[in-house]
Amino acid sequence: MQRLGPDKVYFKEGSIVIYNDDFLSTKCIDKGCIDLIVTSPPYNVDIKYGSYSDEIPYKDYLKFTSDWLTKCFQLSKDDGRFCLNIPLDKNKGGQQSVCADITTIAKKVGWKYHSTIIWNEQNISRRTAWGSWLSASAPYVIAPVEVIVILYKKNWKKTSGTKLSDITKEEFVEYTNGVWNFSGESRKKIGHPAPYPIELPRRCIKLFSYTGDTILDPFLGSGTTLIACLNTKRKGIGIEIDKKYCELAKQRLIAEGKVFQLRLESTK
Numbered sequence: 001m002q003r004l005g006p007d008k009v010y011f012k013e014g015s016i017v018i019y020n021d022d023f024l025s026t027k028c029i030d031k032g033c034i035d036l037i038v039t040s041p042p043y044n045v046d047i048k049y050g051s052y053s054d055e056i057p058y059k060d061y062l063k064f065t066s067d068w069l070t071k072c073f074q075l076s077k078d079d080g081r082f083c084l085n086i087p088l089d090k091n092k093g094g095q096q097s098v099c100a101d102i103t104t105i106a107k108k109v110g111w112k113y114h115s116t117i118i119w120n121e122q123n124i125s126r127r128t129a130w131g132s133w134l135s136a137s138a139p140y141v142i143a144p145v146e147v148i149v150i151l152y153k154k155n156w157k158k159t160s161g162t163k164l165s166d167i168t169k170e171e172f173v174e175y176t177n178g179v180w181n182f183s184g185e186s187r188k189k190i191g192h193p194a195p196y197p198i199e200l201p202r203r204c205i206k207l208f209s210y211t212g213d214t215i216l217d218p219f220l221g222s223g224t225t226l227i228a229c230l231n232t233k234r235k236g237i238g239i240e241i242d243k244k245y246c247e248l249a250k251q252r253l254i255a256e257g258k259v260f261q262l263r264l265e266s267t268k
């Protein structure tokens with residue numbers, strides 16, 4: 001069971017909880033209790049978050065990555081899984097092989113590699129930086145995709161949990177095809193600089209966890225993962241360092257919980 005550090009609980013209703021805390025130092029979650037982690041960490045591409053600087057030297061970013069991946073490892077069950085949404089690479093501020101680097105660090109801190117899903121978010125706006133246009137001198141190659149790296153702690157075969165899957169035949173066939181096609185989420189509509197669409201955590205949760213499982217998002221942002229938990233009857237824990245985004249996540253849970261006929265009331 002997760003420990004409810006009372007001062008850090010920003011919002012709790014039923015089996016959904018938001019902690020306003022720094023994931024690196026939080027003591028709100030007990031070790032070895034998480035079935036599935038679904039998250040999208042800061043990408044270090046100078047996104048203007050409230051409390052967090054998203055433009056630190058790449059070396060420091062990799063150290064931060066190692067620290068939080070280690071913490072995730074400690075919090076996971078032995079048959080725990082991890083869906084890590086990251087960019088394939090980065091061009092702004094110098095080319096970096098982000099996916100390869102983060103996957104290498106994940107393996108170094110103990111995670112085992114299972115597979116990679118390519119998320120084709122059909123974002124053509126990324127196709128404007130050509131480098132040397134129509135010249136071989138220094139052209140840029142940009143893949144308008146992100147990835148979801150699938151990792152696990154010790155055993156890929158899941159032995160804990162209710163053993164109740166809620167995925168349909170059509171969903172299973174579609175989700176096990178490692179190229180996912182759906183659009184990204186509008187920042188303006190959500191009010192957060194880097195939200196992912198609910199389809200992303202929803203697919204991960206339905207494919208890789210049982211109903212009733214405990215799902216963690218250590219970088220909750222606008223709360224998308226918890227909304228997916230609510231809609232799929234999973235327990236959800238979200239950590240977010242910025243109070244403003246905790247409030248946004250709470251409001252989205254209340255609003256979208258109503259859409260799905262689930263009663264959620266504010267605790268504040």
Ligand SMILES: C[S@@+](CC[C@H](N)C(=O)[O-])C[C@H]1O[C@@H](n2cnc3c(N)ncnc32)[C@H](O)[C@@H]1O
Nearest residue numbers: 022023041052194195196219221222224240241
């Ligand atoms: C890429 S966004 C996540 C967006 C989220 N998937 C959504 O759909 O809204 C990363 C989030 O991590 C938060 N963050 C950065 N450092 C953190 C830390 N050390 N602990 C907890 N949250 C952190 C940022 O404030 C930001 O909201």
